Amino acid sequence: MDIAQARERINELRDAINYHNRLYYVYDNPVISDEEYDKLMRELENLEKRFPELVTPDSPTQRVGGEPLSSFRQVTHRIPMLSLSDAFDEEELKDFHRRVTEAVGDKVEYVVELKIDGLAVSLTYENGLLTTAATRGDGVVGEDVTQNIKTIKSVPLRLDFPEDKKPSIIEVRGEVYIPKEGFKKLNEEREDLELPLFANPRNAAAGSLRQLDPKVTAARPLSTFMYALGYVEGVEFSTHYEVLEFYKACGLRVNPHIALLKNFDEVIDYCTSWREKRGSLPYEIDGIVIKVNSLEQQRALGATAKSPRWAIAYKFPAERKTTVIENIIVRVGRTGVLTPTAELRPVRLAGTTVSRATLHNEDYIKEKDIRIKDTVVVQKAGDIIPEVVEVVKERRTGEEIVFKMPHRCPECGAEVIRMPGEAAYRCTGVSCPAQITRSIIHFASRDAMDIRGLGPAVVSLLLSEGLIKDAADIYKLTREDLVPLERMGEKSAANLLAAIENSKSRPLNRLIYALGIPFIGSKAASILADAFGSMENLEKASYEQLVSIPEIGDKMAESIVTFFKQDQTKNLLARLKAAGVSMEAKKREKGPLPLEGLTFVLTGTLEGYTRSQATEIIEKLGGKVTGSVSKKTDYVVAGKDPGSKYEKAVKLGVKIIDEEQFKKMTLQQTQSS
Numbered sequence: 300m301d302i303a304q305a306r307e308r309i310n311e312l313r314d315a316i317n318y319h320n321r322l323y324y325v326y327d328n329p330v331i332s333d334e335e336y337d338k339l340m341r342e343l344e345n346l347e348k349r350f351p352e353l354v355t356p357d358s359p360t361q362r363v364g365g366e367p368l369s370s371f372r373q374v375t376h377r378i379p380m381l382s383l384s385d386a387f388d389e390e391e392l393k394d395f396h397r398r399v400t401e402a403v404g405d406k407v408e409y410v411v412e413l414k415i416d417g418l419a420v421s422l423t424y425e426n427g428l429l430t431t432a433a434t435r436g437d438g439v440v441g442e443d444v445t446q447n448i449k450t451i452k453s454v455p456l457r458l459d460f461p462e463d464k465k466p467s468i469i470e471v472r473g474e475v476y477i478p479k480e481g482f483k484k485l486n487e488e489r490e491d492l493e494l495p496l497f498a499n500p501r502n503a504a505a506g507s508l509r510q511l512d513p514k515v516t517a518a519r520p521l522s523t524f525m526y527a528l529g530y531v532e533g534v535e536f537s538t539h540y541e542v543l544e545f546y547k548a549c550g551l552r553v554n555p556h557i558a559l560l561k562n563f564d565e566v567i568d569y570c571t572s573w574r575e576k577r578g579s580l581p582y583e584i585d586g587i588v589i590k591v592n593s594l595e596q597q598r599a600l601g602a603t604a605k606s607p608r609w610a611i612a613y614k615f616p617a618e619r620k621t622t623v624i625e626n627i628i629v630r631v632g633r634t635g636v637l638t639p640t641a642e643l644r645p646v647r648l649a650g651t652t653v654s655r656a657t658l659h660n661e662d663y664i665k666e667k668d669i670r671i672k673d674t675v676v677v678q679k680a681g682d683i684i685p686e687v688v689e690v691v692k693e694r695r696t697g698e699e700i701v702f703k704m705p706h707r708c709p710e711c712g713a714e715v716i717r718m719p720g721e722a723a724y725r726c727t728g729v730s731c732p733a734q735i736t737r738s739i740i741h742f743a744s745r746d747a748m749d750i751r752g753l754g755p756a757v758v759s760l761l762l763s764e765g766l767i768k769d770a771a772d773i774y775k776l777t778r779e780d781l782v783p784l785e786r787m788g789e790k791s792a793a794n795l796l797a798a799i800e801n802s803k804s805r806p807l808n809r810l811i812y813a814l815g816i817p818f819i820g821s822k823a824a825s826i827l828a829d830a831f832g833s834m835e836n837l838e839k840a841s842y843e844q845l846v847s848i849p850e851i852g853d854k855m856a857e858s859i860v861t862f863f864k865q866d867q868t869k870n871l872l873a874r875l876k877a878a879g880v881s882m883e884a885k886k887r888e889k890g891p892l893p894l895e896g897l898t899f900v901l902t903g904t905l906e907g908y909t910r911s912q913a914t915e916i917i918e919k920l921g922g923k924v925t926g927s928v929s930k931k932t933d934y935v936v937a938g939k940d941p942g943s944k945y946e947k948a949v950k951l952g953v954k955i956i957d958e959e960q961f962k963k964m965t966l967q968q969t970q971s972s
């Protein structure tokens with residue numbers, strides 16, 4: 300294929316992919332399977348790799364890329380992004396209508412729109428191409444989030460203008476939001492990673508769009524609705540409704556529930572009806588926006604310093620109900636965190652029956668003085684998560700019971716700990732049923748025991764079939780256990796058993812990390828392995844011995860001591876040892892290590908190692924890994940697509956080596972591990 304043929308095929312593929320993106324992400328009406336779509340995308344990616352001179356900024360392959368930003372550039376809006384005045388009841392809406400008609404006369408049409416609960420953005424297209432995306436900021440100056448906006452599939456990188464309207468510049472304004480289901484899954488993932496949960500979809504959308512790394516934004520379930528015109532050159536519009544119809548024709552996503560109304564009584568009815576049925580939507584709304592339709596009337600009405608006089612937001616009241624806390628139970632999450640939960644007398648709230656509400660942690664309960672048998676006011680945070688707002692103390696009878704967190708895990712009986720400075724209580728049981736799936740997945744992960752083939756799906760299958768109950772049971776698996784399992788077969792079973800056998804000789808630091816001791820990551824595990832030399836010595840280590848190691852702090856030391864004194868831990872380690880898993884650190888010959896005194900920086904993607912594996916190799920050979928390049932850096936190891944660190948190394952004259960050179964330099968260590 301020559302370059303002319305490649306250009307023709309690339310254009311065909313881009314048109315097809317953009318068409319299917321619009322059907323899927325804008326109109327919710329896909330006509331091809333995911334597999335067929337992926338095939339088109341792969342063909343385009345391969346052609347652009349062969350002919351990089353044909354890559355353009357609006358290609359579907361350019362949605363995610365580039366190194367993380369160090370900060371956001373400021374963007375001055377051509378026309379300020381004003382906020383809306385609020386109305387909280389019917390009388391305030393009528394006052395708004397009266398002010399409008401007094402200024403422009405009785406002939407007024409209104410466009411009513413659902414007020415999406417997300418983050419306001421402006422998108423600037425020049426000759427149809429997306430050039431800049433910015434947040435509202437203070438209304439005058441926002442932040443440049445162009446690279447992050449490009450990762451959202453419902454945002455076209457190039458607009459498909461109709462023949463009669465082709466603006467040279469158009470600034471489109473709208474909302475970035477996260478659907479309810481996506482918000483739920485995002486918080487579940489964050490819980491698995493022991494990260495703080497987002498309070499509501501709006502905060503999640505804002506946090507996702509303001510990530511310095513576009514790849515993080517790309518992994519978030521963001522979507523958009525466009526609803527306003529900022530600045531435009533080259534075309535004219537007479538009404539707001541015409542603008543929205545133009546947006547739809549261009550491929551922008553516009554909310555399907557927008558209505559054009561000529562009677563203000565219909566506006567009131569629209570607001571009332573959505574107050575009742577908003578719970579049926581797959582995304583959050585916190586009100587209704589009412590706008591004068593005529594752009595000429597909008598200009599006549601003008602604006603205050605903060606808000607346009609031609610629009611208003613009717614805000615829904617937060618629905619609250621009174622009920623009784625029948626009991627407070629403690630649930631153990633997949634990360635071992637204990638969460639107190641109120642069992643409520645069932646109450647209808649925001650479209651669903653609520654019988655439970657999270658109480659977050661012990662501090663939250665104490666702060667609000669929540670007791671069993673209390674009468675309380677409840678609402679849904681972000682209209683999704685039921686929460687206790689306040690206690691109706693006037694209704695107390697004296698029979699209320701003060702709640703106390705348990706000292707033992709309700710799932711497995713292991714000791715519960717709360718570290719200084721933390722709100723959470725954690726179960727220390729290494730075999731706790733509530734967290735066993737996650738524990739085994741971590742044990743087998745690449746940076747731990749590296750058991751290839753033992754991923755989440757296989758772990759879940761083995762647990763459901765009763766073949767394993769904890770990590771030690773992995774080493775009892777046989778061919779007869781595995782072959783009959785769904786999608787396993789002879790070859791997969793043989794490969795998995797070989798990987799299990801190989802994992803027995805992993806270095807001690809890998810095993811320590813694999814145990815999942817709270818607050819002990821891979822680096823701390825290496826430090827502990829070097830300091831104690833064997834699992835037996837580490838088990839016997841006192842708090843004083845542990846904190847005498849410079850890198851081991853109070854919280855880590857306390858966690859280690861508590862972990863190893865549990866019967867579950869002792870039992871697991873005994874069975875691992877009996878299975879032949881190495882419990883001793885490999886002894887090295889005396890003398891300086893090969894990379895002692897050398898400082899390394901890693902940049903780009905390494906194909907043969909994870910970052911933590913490369914770091915582990917360097918540190919075991921006596922080297923040090925840092926996150927930034929300076930004159931003191933000895934080597935920069937550059938993988939695929941290196942970024943600013945590579946450029947800085949070139950500027951400073953720091954020696955740069957590729958992955959193959961790194962492999963040769965560390966070959967001895969690679970072979971020994």
